[in-house]
Amino acid sequence: MRRIGSTPQQRGSATGQSCPDVFELDGGDYLVIGKIDSGNGVGGSIRASSFAGVSGASIGPDERAVIVPRDCIVTAARQIVGEDAGGHDGKHAYAAYSVIVDGLNYRGEPMPEWDDLPVKIRAAWGNAAMGVRNRALMQASDKIRDRLIVDGVDKATASHAAALIDPRDPKSLDSE
Structure with missing residues (x-):
């Protein structure tokens, strides 16, 4: 397993504990650590509406919507794209x-x-x-x-x- 993108400390976390992160697993899949929505915000609204207006998208019973800050995803995406550069x-x-x-x-x-x-x-x-x-x-x-x-x-x-x-x-x- 390896980290993709910047570390929590590079994104401003003082301790690096309980922070969003993205990892690539040995099999090539990605693990995303984020806040699980309690049902009051985006994740709860999405679950309740089954992604209304987004064709074919839903959250299965063994899945959870997590909220990850934009800067965490952007730095991870840049690394993924950069590694495939050329x-x-x-x-x-x-x-x-x-x-x-x-x-x-x-x-x-x-x-x-x-x-x-x-x-x-x-x-x-x-x-x-x-x-x-x-x-x-x-x-x-x-x-x-x-x-x-x-x-x-x-x-x-x-x-x-x-x-x-x-x-x-x-x-x-x-x-x-």
Whole structure:
């Protein structure tokens, strides 16, 4: 089990006792510690109304609504998102770059392992990889659309078919 996000002390608790917290369990699930609503506030209202207006949401007999301060959830979410920064595409792009430069950075020093890179750098590699992938999809989409038009398919149908692999807004293809 490991803590996700900031500690209660980092969020202003003097003792760190009886404070909201978020943990990732060994199996990958999350444990949230929060205030159990006594029925006078949000949790009680939600239980009584079975999440009125929120499709498909309810609290089961073995579940409890807990209230967790926003800053606790926000710091936990930032850590979770940050750990996934770059994703597989960024990691593969970084590895391919490493092969081309013989594992050395621009200063001639060994490149760090992917997991040792700062979150911002991993996210940048992920964004760069996504940009390259999207550009390739856009080019392929344009070629498909143009080929279909040459083969006699009307422009609207060709654009619709090409949009199936195009990361751009489908409406932008109609104006071309």
